[in-house]
Amino acid sequence: MPQRDTARTLRGLIDVTRLARAGGSLPERLGSLAQTIGDSLGYETVAITLYRPAWDDFRVTAVSGREQARETLSVSRGRTTTTGRCSTTASSVAAPT
Numbered sequence: 001m002p003q004r005d006t007a008r009t010l011r012g013l014i015d016v017t018r019l020a021r022a023g024g025s026l027p028e029r030l031g032s033l034a035q036t037i038g039d040s041l042g043y044e045t046v047a048i049t050l051y052r053p054a055w056d057d058f059r060v061t062a063v064s065g066r067e068q069a070r071e072t073l074s075v076s077r078g079r080t081t082t083t084g085r086c087s088t089t090a091s092s093v094a095a096p097t
Helices: 006-021 026-041 067-074
Strands: 046-052 057-064 077-080 086-088
Touching: 006 026, 026 046, 026 057, 057 067
Parallel strands: none
Antiparallel strands: 046 057, 057 077, 077 086
């Protein structure tokens, strides 16, 4: 991870807390959270995955970053295994060469 300004990182974490409690639709809030996490911590791509107990799977609900990453991760779903770990079933993500 690149070197980050401590004050900027702390402001980002405060923004994350604020956004998590903000009004608006869940997809909008999750998208804003992904963007803020990426900006404040220096990640190029951030994906937020939610567990859906009714289907016993995980679904990527928000992605920020490069278009290719957003397209690839937006279709990802995973099922829990007997050990409780998530396994991706839709696709895998590879870094560009």
